Amino acid sequence: MKKINISRKNLSIPYMIYMVCFVVAPLAVLLFYSFTDSDGKITFHNFINFFTDGNTLGTLLYSVVVALITTLVCLIIAYPVAFILAKGHIKNKTILLMIFIMPMWINFTLRITALKEILTFFEKNLAYFPFVNTIIGMTYDFLPFMILPIYTVLINIDDCYMEAGLDLGADKVQAFMKIILPMSKAGIISGVTMVFLPAMTNYVILDMLYNSTYIMGSLIGSYFSAYDWHNGSMISIILLTIIIIVTVLSTDSNHKEERL
Amino acid sequence: MILLEINEYIIELHDIAKSYDGETNVVEDINLKIKKGEFVTFLGPSGCGKTTTLRMIAGFEIPTKGTILLDGADISKLPPNKRPVNTVFQRYALFPHLNVFDNIAFGLKLKNISKEEIEEKVKAVLDVVDLEGFEKRKISTLSGGQQQRIAIARAIVNEPEVLLLDEPLGALDLKMRKEMQLELKSMHEKLGITFIYVTHDQEEALTMSDKIVVIADGVIQQVGTPEEIYNEPSNAFVADFIGESNIFNxxxxxxxxxxxxxxxxxxxxxxxxxxxxxxxxxxxxxxxxxxxxxxxxxxxxxxxxxxxxxxxxxxxxxxxxxxxxxxxxxxxxxxxxxxxxxxxxxxIPEVLSNKFEGVISKNNTVLFADGEYECDVTMLYPGSSLDEEGMLILSNGEAVDLTGKKVSVEIQIPDVTMSDDENLGGTCGHIFDLIYKGDHYTYTVRTKSEEDFIVDDEYLWNEDDYVSLVIPKDKIVIKLLEE
The missing domain is CATH 2.40.50.140 (Nucleic acid-binding proteins)
Structure with a gap:
């Protein structure tokens, strides 16, 4: 009988197949479509189109602004919450954490529908404040993704670091700014990546809150629903490139510091 | 009249007690004076309150009762950053996001000192801990021993009046620990500041200290030089804890x-x-x-x-x-x-017999130490007897209702026995401490509300065993307490 050779190489085969089918192949298709026209000829027209069309550039700018503000608002809310949950002297911490995490288990459209009702109650007509509503909706939706990584990092920072800071003459604010905040940087970066990138593309929230302005996600959707695979793919590729650059930059700054 | 006196004590603890839950004290009645320049060690088993005491001197805990004086000034309520003391933490607590230089300079940078002076001081202190040229190193690249030295350097660079060390060598291996013990000792001589050192390792305490404070169960057992502690232990606990010993009744x-x-x-x-x-x-x-x-x-x-x-x-x-x-x-x-x-x-043992305060119940039993025991109530009044309904009849024929009367209870140590059958004795408790005495063990059994029984038993029970305490009816001596 032939011996079955279970080497590391062989063990990786299923994973390789998965990667080829679901990551490499779709990317290749995306790349192919973005650099061809409807006749199948190779062209850079789609690329040039993106950067010359005022509309698409405007959409990109709008998406970045929405994502930036959402991330900032999430961070401002999430950090104190995570800090109190991780370091505060409160009873029933788990229940409090649950309150912030539980919305993640409820269907996303249901959550936004509920939010819509609440906002309508206060604003009468949602169309008056489309931008503000978008920020509220996105913050509401993405907040747990910001809280969790920061909370995880903070809970693992031993109290002795804060005490060491106080011991060396820092007051509580100084000790926090000089020790706890930099030590929790990894959590902030991971939270920012988890909020910023989806916030650029999640157009369902805009749709449901009656914000008719396009963001990157809606732009791609609109091209695809008009069967314009080529321009849609090109935008996806450009978005992907932006995301890769942002990710590399943020992890790189993290690494650089470790090496120093 | 103003008395001008030179204060030879740097730290004074007066009647210090600390409680976290408002009921049980982690430490109590701590009275201690530490001289300038002394190397003082708090020694005791884990959970005895030695670290809590150190943390109160550092300012991380505020005493529930009592005062802490530093150079004669009350610092009991001052936050840690306002105290001229620095701590070397058990797990070093070096800041992982800063390099060696920034870790050591952390305290100096908060003090408005010029850059040149900071650099000079850091260099000097790295020289003291034998790690010259390590300024740019990342904390994660250092070995345990090196991290330990940086932690000490970070504390002493601030020139504290008192250096507190909380089991600083606990994480090092035996050989490294021995080396560091000697180095700490010579560092203490070089710097001339007061060291307060916490450890559970008696050998470490004997090697390094000028003065040892033996703490057990939140109470100071003995204060003395290593020789005094070893040669003249004040009680069986200290004798048992420090070194090997034969203890006999x-x-x-x-x-x-x-x-x-x-x-x-x-x-x-x-x-x-x-x-x-x-x-x-x-x-x-x-x-x-x-x-x-x-x-x-x-x-x-x-x-x-x-x-x-x-x-x-x-x-x-x-x-x-x-x-x-x-x-x-x-x-x-x-x-x-x-x-x-x-x-x-x-x-001379502190406890010669088990003494409690109790209350007589309506069944003529006595309630004490979270339990109920049968007892002979007629001993409260000489010549009295019990009638059929359980009323006490005095010698002059007068009937007395004893319910609720407060009494003192005394039981001789040999009259108490332990059992693992919870229902056999009137009360139960955990074995809190045991000392071997040649032909038997002396146990301290602690009940729920922290009443201690001393029990002698020939057999070996384990610490933390849950036992019930059996006392024969005629061995419980009760006396009426004056209201």
Whole structure:
């Protein structure tokens, strides 16, 4: 009988197949479509189109602004919450954490529908404040993704670091700014990546809150629903490139510091 | 009139108590004076309150009661950053996001000191801890021993009046620890500042300290130099905790003579004749001789090689005696033993009998120490008796209702026995402490509301065992308390 050779190489085969089918192949298709026209000829027209069309550039700018503000608002809310949950002297911490995490288990459209009702109650007509509503909706939706990584990092920072800071003459604010905040940087970066990138593309929230302005996600959707695979793919590729650059930059700054 | 006095004490603790839940004290009645420049060690088993005491001096905990003086000024309520003390933490607590230089300079940078001066000071302190040129190193690239040194450097660069060290060598391996012990000691001599060191390692404490404070169960047991602590332990706990020891129950039988192991020995302590005492004899102080010449004789039951000596266990009747000797003897040999008068250390035990306060219930039982015991209530009034309904009839025929009367309860130590059947005794508790005394163990059993029973038992029980305490009805002595 032939011996079955279970080497590391062989063990990786299923994973390789998965990667080829679901990551490499779709990317290749995306790349192919973005650099061809409807006749199948190779062209850079789609690329040039993106950067010359005022509309698409405007959409990109709008998406970045929405994502930036959402991330900032999430961070401002999430950090104190995570800090109190991780370091505060409160009873029933788990229940409090649950309150912030539980919305993640409820269907996303249901959550936004509920939010819509609440906002309508206060604003009468949602169309008056489309931008503000978008920020509220996105913050509401993405907040747990910001809280969790920061909370995880903070809970693992031993109290002795804060005490060491106080011991060396820092007051509580100084000790926090000089020790706890930099030590929790990894959590902030991971939270920012988890909020910023989806916030650029999640157009369902805009749709449901009656914000008719396009963001990157809606732009791609609109091209695809008009069967314009080529321009849609090109935008996806450009978005992907932006995301890769942002990710590399943020992890790189993290690494650089470790090496120093 | 103003008295000008030079304060020779840097730290004074007055009646310090700390409680986290408002009920039980982690430490209590801590009174301690530490001289300038001393190397003082808080020594005790884990959970004894030594770290809590240190944290109160550092300012991380505020005492529930009492005052802490630094150079005569009350610092009890000051936050840590306002105290001229610095701490070396158990797990170092070096900031992982800063390099060695920034870690050490952390305290200096908060003080408006020029850059050049900071650099100079950091360099000087790195020189003290023997890590010159490590300024740019990342904390994660350092070994445990190096991190330890940086933690010390970070504390002493601030030139504190007192350096607090919380089990700083706990994470190092044995060889490294021994090296660091000596280095810390020489650092202390070089710097001339007061060191307060916390450890559970008695050998470490004996090696390094000028003064040792033995703490157990939140209470200071003894304060003294290493020699005093070792040679003249103040009680059986200290004797048992510091080094190896033989502890026996003994009785003063005549002037400067004490009897234990069925033999009367001459001793140097003058304690009233008839007093029941504890006696400590260190294993290295027992001289082995021939059976004819020995004050006592016994048979060797085990011999273990320990490197520089043999540990010999001798059985004398029911007693076990541990001896350390450099000469090899064999199991089964009968030997004689001599103990010289100044090698016998006599201690008067704090607790001679179990005493409690209790209340008589309506069933004529007595309630104390979280339990209920049957007792003979007629002993409260001489000549009284109980009628059929349980009423106490005095000798003059008067009936008395005893329900709710407060009484003192006293039980002699030999009259209490332990059982693992929870329903057998009137109350239950956990074994809190045990000390081996030659032919039996002396146990401290602690009930739920922290009432302690002292129990002698020949058999070995384990610490934390849950036992019930059995006391015969006629051995419980009760007396009415004045209202």
């Amino acid at each position: 003994a009785k003063m039988t005549s002037k400067e003579r004490v009897t234990f192991l069925d033999c009367e020995f001459e001793c140097v302590d003058d304690i009233p004749v008839g007093t029941m005492v504890d006696v400590v004899v260190r294993p290295e102080d027992i001289i082995i001789t021939t059976p004819e010449e020995g004050q006592i004789t016994g048979t060797i039951t085990s011999v273990i090689f320990k490197g520089i000596h043999y540990e010999i266990v001798v059985e004398d009747g029911k007693n076990e005696i541990i001896i350390q000797n450099t000469k090899l003897y064999h199991v089964g040999d009968t030997i004689g033993m001599i103990i010289k008068p100044d090698e016998i250390h006599v201690m």
